[in-house]
Amino acid sequence: MxxxxxxxxxxxxxxxxxxxxxxxxxxxxxxxxxxxxxxxxxxxxxxxxxxxxxxxxxxxxxxxxxxxxxxxxxxxxxxxxxxxxxxxxxxxxxxxxxxxxxxxxxxxxxxxxxxxxxxxxxxxxxxxxxxxxxxxxxxxxxxxxxxxxxxxxxxxxxxxxxxxxxxxxxxxxxxxxxxxxxxxxxxxxxxxxxxxxxxxxxKTEPQYKAYDEQLFFRVIKAAFSKRRKTLKNSLSGNILNIDAKKSFSLLNQAGIDPVRRAESLTAPEFVKLGNQYWTQLHTDKHR
Structure with missing residues (x-):
């Protein structure tokens, strides 16, 4: 060569x-x-x-x-x-x-x-x-x-x-x-x-599968967009179009402490959070 x-x-x-x-x-x-x-x-x-x-x-x-x-x-x-x-x-x-x-x-x-x-x-x-x-x-x-x-x-x-x-x-x-x-x-x-x-x-199939991958990736992006803040605050804003109150509720329903930060969550926990957000969106849509 x-x-x-x-x-x-x-x-x-x-x-x-x-x-x-x-x-x-x-x-x-x-x-x-x-x-x-x-x-x-x-x-x-x-x-x-x-x-x-x-x-x-x-x-x-x-x-x-x-x-x-x-x-x-x-x-x-x-x-x-x-x-x-x-x-x-x-x-x-x-x-x-x-x-x-x-x-x-x-x-x-x-x-x-x-x-x-x-x-x-x-x-x-x-x-x-x-x-x-x-x-x-x-x-x-x-x-x-x-x-x-x-x-x-x-x-x-x-x-x-x-x-x-x-x-x-x-x-x-x-x-x-x-x-x-x-x-x-x-x-x-x-x-x-x-x-x-x-x-x-x-992987042929992820061990923990997201219901909607594009939505899941948006949740990850939102969480890390303000990585020094708690998840309650980082998730609220333009990316997900939810306020702090809805963010707090979403995290509680996913079984994740709202005062944790993005860097503390494992990939399966992010999947759980993303799937809960998907469920919440579809529940609100059919009300």
Whole structure:
């Protein structure tokens, strides 16, 4: 593998900071990530941010097919050349913004689910995770590299400063496994922090199922919107359109102390709260 610095220089290119471009420069790390991911020759992959092809090439060699998405138009011809150099023929390059790409078109007519892989820029990590959660019926697993601070937000538990809306959403619908830590010097340009590779295996059915997931996610968003306040106060406002009195009643009916804070609730407790809100809305509607 040609070093990212050398490759970019040869093509008269520079990393774009606004795109969060930090290219993996160690081929053994890329091989290790793919090996630990358990990808095999029957799998179809969707790679987010193909970059210079560091993950694309070993991923293609291990799988049946790769849809490699890259937003930066400047890198497409470079990527095509790299795939030719390494004799990779089972990869479809897609020059698109992953946040706007219709993921379902990739699996039209097929019965298998895809596996998502990628080294994610920090600025799209949260939005992409939400998209994957919303489309998880066509995704079996995701093996993603995050900056360490973002990774902590995904697997943090209750009563931890990193516990967030994202923590609850992911833990509600996926099993989380740490795959590897990748040190900052293994990227070009070198980022300020290390990265972590996490595997998310989406559950066929959550253990505690929300009656209405979009409503459930709104409840989580409302609870964490004012995380320093008690749940009674954080739930009341524009997101749920309820006042403090209704918020107090909702929490009591869900068996949750109204003076607790969002960061103290487990994912199942949030499901219970969301389902109680759903019940309350439908009860009020039929009065």
């Amino acid at each position: 040609t070093s990212p610095g050398t490759l970019l220089s040869a093509w008269n290119l520079r990393p774009q900071k606004k795109m969060g471009q930090n290219f993996l420069s160690d081929p053994s790390t890329a091989e290790m990530i793919i090996a630990r991911s358990g990808i095999d020759s029957m799998d179809t992959l969707l790679e987010v941010g193909a970059g210079l092809g560091a993950l694309t090439v070993p991923a293609a060699r291990a799988s049946k097919k790769v849809y490699a998405v890259e937003k930066d138009q400047r890198l497409i011809d470079l990527l095509k050349t790299e795939l030719l150099v390494y004799n990779v023929s089972n990869t479809v390059l897609i020059n698109s913004d992953i946040l706007r790409l219709d993921l379902r078109k990739l699996v039209e007519g097929g019965t298998e689910k895809i596996i998502v892989i990628g080294n994610l820029p920090y600025n799209i990590s949260s939005m992409l995770l939400v998209r994957l959660i919303e489309n998880r019926d066509i995704i079996s697993r995701a093996v993603l590299m995050f900056q360490k601070e973002m990774a902590k937000r995904i697997y943090a538990g209750p009563n931890c400063k990193d516990y967030s809306r994202l923590s609850v959403m992911v833990q509600y619908c996926a099993d989380i496994k740490k795959i590897a830590t990748v040190k900052a010097p293994l990227f070009f340009p070198k980022p300020k922090v290390d990265s972590e590779v996490i595997e998310l295996t989406f």
